[in-house]
Amino acid sequence: MASQNSTLYVADVRKAFGRRQVLDRVDFTLERGELAGIVGENGAGKTTLLRILAGELKPDHGWVIPRGRLGYCPQRTVLNDSLTVAQHLRYFQRAYQLDDLHRAHELVERLNFTQYRASRVKALSGGTRQKLNLVIALMHDPAVVLLDEPYQGFDWETYLHFWDLAGELRDTGRSLLVISHLSHDIDRLDTGYRLANGVVTPMPAESDRIGAHA
Numbered sequence: 001m002a003s004q005n006s007t008l009y010v011a012d013v014r015k016a017f018g019r020r021q022v023l024d025r026v027d028f029t030l031e032r033g034e035l036a037g038i039v040g041e042n043g044a045g046k047t048t049l050l051r052i053l054a055g056e057l058k059p060d061h062g063w064v065i066p067r068g069r070l071g072y073c074p075q076r077t078v079l080n081d082s083l084t085v086a087q088h089l090r091y092f093q094r095a096y097q098l099d100d101l102h103r104a105h106e107l108v109e110r111l112n113f114t115q116y117r118a119s120r121v122k123a124l125s126g127g128t129r130q131k132l133n134l135v136i137a138l139m140h141d142p143a144v145v146l147l148d149e150p151y152q153g154f155d156w157e158t159y160l161h162f163w164d165l166a167g168e169l170r171d172t173g174r175s176l177l178v179i180s181h182l183s184h185d186i187d188r189l190d191t192g193y194r195l196a197n198g199v200v201t202p203m204p205a206e207s208d209r210i211g212a213h214a
């Protein structure tokens with residue numbers, strides 16, 4: 001059952017696509033100030049699970065109970081090619097009903113793409129699009145952050161900035177769930193889970209951590 005401190009309670013979540021039972025019985029909780037991650041092979045169901053947690057996809061069965069605002073960074077960027085970075089920020093300012101864009105601009109600086117504020121999305125590189133996708137997930141300071149391979153296309157330095165940022169959010173009491181298929185991300189997490197055969201299980205000891213493809 002959800003503890004006083006839990007910000008996301010997930011119980012007995014199941015999802016099938018046709019005859020393929022992608023999620024069989026998924027249970028876990030995310031605590032306040034926890035940086036958790038889920039790894040799994042391609043096709044294991046990680047994105048399906050995150051879409052359900054974000055409320056984008058309905059499970060066949062089960063409960064997902066978030067406490068506080070959600071931030072969701074989907075694997076595929078949901079951006080409008082003909083709008084600029086600044087226009088996206090203003091659009092989401094209204095959607096999130098934010099008084100100002102202070103936090104958004106701070107994140108843009110942090111991820112080092114201030115110079116693209118006036119650029120249209122269609123002119124951005126994949127990595128810069130992904131940076132914008134991440135800013136949109138974080139600019140309203142959500143209590144629970146769901147991130148689906150959020151650093152795809154990032155160069156190494158930006159990848160490290162991402163993990164610094166994730167650690168800071170955790171240290172200020174936010175809860176984060178990061179989907180990854182990189183086994184070397186596991187050591188950056190407070191809690192690592194593996195999704196396999198439709199079930200989420202805590203990661204075994206370091207010596208047994210094999211199978212997730214780097």
Ligand SMILES: Nc1ncnc2c1ncn2[C@@H]1O[C@H](COP(=O)(O)OP(=O)(O)OP(=O)(O)O)[C@@H](O)[C@H]1O
Pocket residue numbers: 017020022040041042043044045046047048049181
């Ligand atoms: N909308 C859908 N309709 C039918 N099948 C789907 C749908 N979405 C996902 N699937 C199937 O569910 C399974 C899990 O897909 P999912 O994208 O969740 O895996 P994943 O672990 O995120 O994979 P990857 O690491 O490649 O991103 C796959 O077999 C996929 O083909």
